[in-house]
Amino acid sequence: PEPIKSSYLIDSGCSYIAMHKKEYIFTIKARLILDVCSDGGTLVLNVPWTDEELNTKLPDPFRRLVGQKKMKIFAIDAASVAKKTGMGKLINNIMTAVFFQLSGVLPVDQALCLLKDAVKKTYKSKGDHIVGQNIKAVDAALTELREVKYPVPEWAAASDSEECYRKARDEQPPAYITEILDKVQVREGGELKVSQLEVDGCVPVGQTAYAKRGVAECIPVVDMDKCIQCNVCSAICPHAVIRPFLVSAGELEKSP
Numbered sequence: 001p002e003p004i005k006s007s008y009l010i011d012s013g014c015s016y017i018a019m020h021k022k023e024y025i026f027t028i029k030a031r032l033i034l035d036v037c038s039d040g041g042t043l044v045l046n047v048p049w050t051d052e053e054l055n056t057k058l059p060d061p062f063r064r065l066v067g068q069k070k071m072k073i074f075a076i077d078a079a080s081v082a083k084k085t086g087m088g089k090l091i092n093n094i095m096t097a098v099f100f101q102l103s104g105v106l107p108v109d110q111a112l113c114l115l116k117d118a119v120k121k122t123y124k125s126k127g128d129h130i131v132g133q134n135i136k137a138v139d140a141a142l143t144e145l146r147e148v149k150y151p152v153p154e155w156a157a158a159s160d161s162e163e164c165y166r167k168a169r170d171e172q173p174p175a176y177i178t179e180i181l182d183k184v185q186v187r188e189g190g191e192l193k194v195s196q197l198e199v200d201g202c203v204p205v206g207q208t209a210y211a212k213r214g215v216a217e218c219i220p221v222v223d224m225d226k227c228i229q230c231n232v233c234s235a236i237c238p239h240a241v242i243r244p245f246l247v248s249a250g251e252l253e254k255s256p
Helices: 023-027 030-034 051-057 060-069 078-084 092-103 108-126 128-144 152-156 175-185 232-236 249-253
Strands: 014-019 037-046 072-076 146-148
Touching (some): 030 060, 037 060, 078 128, 108 128
Parallel strands (some): 014 037
């Protein structure tokens, strides 16, 4: 067979699906994730939950499709593995190891050997310590990976209502948000009509207020006891949420 040197969108017959971010389970409709998978396919979930918690935390439409397709579920807490092995929040090699373990694209021993060789080549300039941490993470991934046993008939009979995906908002947003932006964010942009978009391609400003994906594993918190008021944080913050002000002590006391 000739090697595939390009990227392709797989829209059917998929035998392996991995959810690297658990947050997408609650924001993207189950059918958009699982419809492409064939019956009996493999589903990998990167989640911190136990098998019992999966039964209550996964949305009903998600459990329904998994049960109807009789998928094999495997789970791993990749974030925990990354922290334990000194990788911080980097889970790429961990999930790659899981893929080679379960997908069957190559003999497992051969695939893991090639992966570790790639790690050495990629990170050799960083030093032996970094290389060792990555290899340790690869080995730990296979140890932490587990198969999930679930009640197939019960899951297959779960509700198919997609009401659980509706965004909760304090006020009604503009029509552009609900009719266009929301759909684009949950992979339903392909359903939009050209007539719904502006002729020149312009989009309204101020959409950030409505584009809260909530996919971060953790969020930063300012420790004011360590702040030296250098203002560097305001320059590098990717969301522009830190706004510095030059004020006197008297003005600060009168601030709202």
